[in-house]
Amino acid sequence: MVKNLSQVSRNEINQFLNSFDNILFDCDGVILLGEKIIPGVKEAIEYLQAKDKGMKLITNNSFRTESDWDSVFENVDLDFRSEDVVFPTKAVVTYLQQLKFDKKVFVVGPPRMRKQFEESGLDVYKYKPCEQLRELHDIKDHALDDPEIGAVVVDLDFNLTYAKLVKAGIVLKRPDVHFILCASDKTVPLGDNFKTIGSGFIGETLEMISGRRPIVLGKPSSLYNNIVQDKFNLNPERTLFVGDSLITDMLFATRCGYQKLLVLSGTTSYQDMMNCPKDFAPKYYLNSLADLKTSLN
Ligand SMILES: [Mg+2]
Structure with missing residues (x-):
């Protein structure tokens, strides 16, 4: 009890x-x-x-970069620094660096994740949003695979479009592309009994499209804990x-x-x-x- x-x-x-x-x-x-x-x-x-x-x-939470974390702690007057935080974005960086990854990362996640990847030295794929799909067949020209992409990283992407999702699924058809899901929550509570869709659904959709399982670098995955333990050794x-x-x-x-x-x-x-x-x-x-x-x- x-x-x-x-x-x-x-x-x-x-x-x-x-x-x-x-x-x-x-x-x-x-x-x-x-x-x-x-x-x-x-x-x-x-x-x-x-x-x-x-x-x-x-x-x-992948909505903050290292410098955002430092600002938050300063603003609320807490004696923490960004190096005291493990967050999925940094865990992905560590994971890919350990693998000596040298290709481009396709980010299906928030802009701050993309920014942190760039600041950490990862080569981020520059996705060009599709202006307009007039008919369904147009997707074939837009959602092309690009062999330079070596990883698809998924978190909550506010600007996710049908075209981007299809492209991510096509890239993931190549078995050598890393498929990484950060937060796997299906819903995100926003107070007052309001729940919104979480990144777990985006991951699950891509899982169904590609027929592949992602590795999860967020709680409750024990793989995420490997990154925690490598860093803090507790x-x-x-x-x-x-x-x-x-x-x-x-x-x-x-x-x-x-x-x-x-x-x-x-x-x-x-x-x-x-x-x-x-x-x-x-x-x-x-x-x-x-x-x-x-x-x-
Ligand atoms: Mg919490």
Whole structure:
């Protein structure tokens, strides 16, 4: 049975706090909501810093470049830097660099992903949007394969068109083209019971068109954790993962052997948590990370 950490005995909280040396935080819904810090979270982080806990961030958010992350931390006055964050875009860069990849990357993702790839030295394919398809046969001239493309990277692409999707599917017919999916969420909650389509659907569409499976470089993939571990080299048993999503965060933490703390300040409601499958349910939850500090006062 999952327990509210702010309502257990002082002894149990201390035991819990002594059971890990490092903390991996998800970012959106745990520390930030949009560009704003969740009230009380700064104080909780400072408390954990004073306890000598090492802290890093593991997010599925590909909408920021390294310099965007630095600006966000500066704006909310948090003592993190971009090198403390693992995000899918950078994981793709690391992955492709490890493979000594030297072809072009076709980005079916947000403009900031494309920018980060360019800043990291990847050769990004310059996709020319199709002005107009007057009839369906026109797609054959537009959606041509280009042998210079060696990878298709998929995340949430606001400007995705039918023509771009068809082209990505055609490029992926070549088995030597890397097929990489970042965030695999099927839906993205935007508050007020509004959910929009997530990049998981785009990945799944391309999977059906191409007949291939992507590798996933985002939570809950354990391959993503390989990038995390290459960078930070943590002992999973002595590492706590704090997240707001059951599938993305709690399943990821379970697969990777991290301890888990769920917070209800983001996508998961109390009811969702109570219905969580037992095999990746957390032992503890908090309504917000901020409650960690107040419960110790
Ligand atoms: Mg989150």
